[in-house]
Amino acid sequence: MRIGLLGTGPWAEMAHAPALSEHRELDFVGVWGRRKEAAEALAERHGSRAYEDVDTLLAEVDAVAIALPPSVQAPLAARAARANCHLLLDKPLAASVEEGRAVVEAATEADVASVVFFTARFQSTIQAWIAEQAALDGWFTGRAEWLGSVFTDGSPFADSPWRREKGGLWDVGPHALSVLLPVLGDVERVAAAARGPEDTVHLILQHVSGASSTLTLSLTAPPAAAGATLELRGKAGVTVLPESTEGAVPSLVRAADALLAAARTGRPDPCDAAFGLRVTEILAAAEAQLTERN
Structure with missing residues (x-):
């Protein structure tokens, strides 16, 4: 599976890029980030390519891993799904229920697999x-x-x-x-x-x-x-x-295994975008109560 990485921050550097480059069944094609220099440096360290245009990367891969803030991740995940890319996402799925629902709808309509990386679930x-x-x-x-x-x-x-x-x-x-x-x-x-x-x-x-x-x-x-x-x-x-004792990288490798399995079999993973949306709904309900109390 050809996969790209969206994001160049600490989590992309510490977990995503090492896991994608180590995985035996993934071809780590390239990196896109909001900072061109950071994308170039991260791609060079892992023998990959930096992309200036996110849509060009989406057109050349089968899947994307996203290591970006939730409010940035959600619209890019929906965009990637519409480009027929399977999704390896981070938690929380989105910063709002509406954004999370848009990801689920896009993934469902495109019939692409999704896995949200809840670290403990993959240890x-x-x-x-x-x-x-x-x-x-x-x-x-x-x-x-x-x-x-x-x-x-x-x-x-x-x-x-x-x-x-x-x-x-x-x-x-x-x-x-x-x-x-x-x-x-x-x-x-x-x-x-x-x-x-x-x-x-x-x-x-x-x-x-x-x-x-x-x-x-x-x-x-x-x-x-x-x-x-x-x-x-x-x-x-x-x-x-x-x-x-499992760190982030081996756990993320297992999450990538789950994405591969979901893509091959068509069976949703328990930690798919729909589960990520449900978690988002619970967080939003709690946040609403906290806001009312202020």
């Missing part, structure tokens, strides 16, 4: 744990804490404008939801949303299974307090999300 240890818990009945509650310390010296994402604007709800919230939803079921209602220190938010969710979950999400936790935990309690007892 083998966590993937196996999710499948094991999803097979059990009687979950009562879930508790997730996803605490980052992003805006500190040395963080590659310290200068990320969209993360400063959207905060932990939109950046790490998708990670927590991507693990909770396949186990506890879809969210029936955002029962409560409240603000904590700085960008921190607390959510209470009611799931269609009858279970409830609580989420604490932040990008501004003290470095010593940063980390991610998730606990489930139910008839089977108590279980905790296992740690994974």
Whole structure:
């Protein structure tokens, strides 16, 4: 599969470009970015080609990986789908429900495959744990804490404008939801949303299974307090999300495997754009509650 990369920022450099160039079944054709010099430098490091025009790149590939802010990713993803390109996307899918829905509609109309890279869903240890818990009945509650310390010296994402604007709800919230939803079921209602220190938010969710979950999400936790935990309690007892030693690159290689499988078989991946849209809808509902409280 011939694939192009849209984006030249830290995430494209740290994860996407290495994963695409390492993958044995992908031909990493080229890079497009909003900064020409950055695209040229990234392409040169990975033996690829820099494209000045995004439509030229879309015309010469079978798929694209996108490593751009959600408000930029969504319209480009829809554009790529209309050019018959399969989609390897990042979370969150979009910055609004309308933008996310446009991606899903474009992908459906073009009959292209899509995978949204929710990191935990493509780490083998966590993937196996999710499948094991999803097979059990009687979950009562879930508790997730996803605490980052992003805006500190040395963080590659310290200068990320969209993360400063959207905060932990939109950046790490998708990670927590991507693990909770396949186990506890879809969210029936955002029962409560409240603000904590700085960008921190607390959510209470009611799931269609009858279970409830609580989420604490932040990008501004003290470095010593940063980390991610998730606990489930139910008839089977108590279980905790296992740690994974797989980094972003091998996880993204597995996401590319999933895209290849979806493209070959025509069967949607569980983490496709439609799932990404559902996560976006939940985030938007929580954001609406937070806005009403201000």
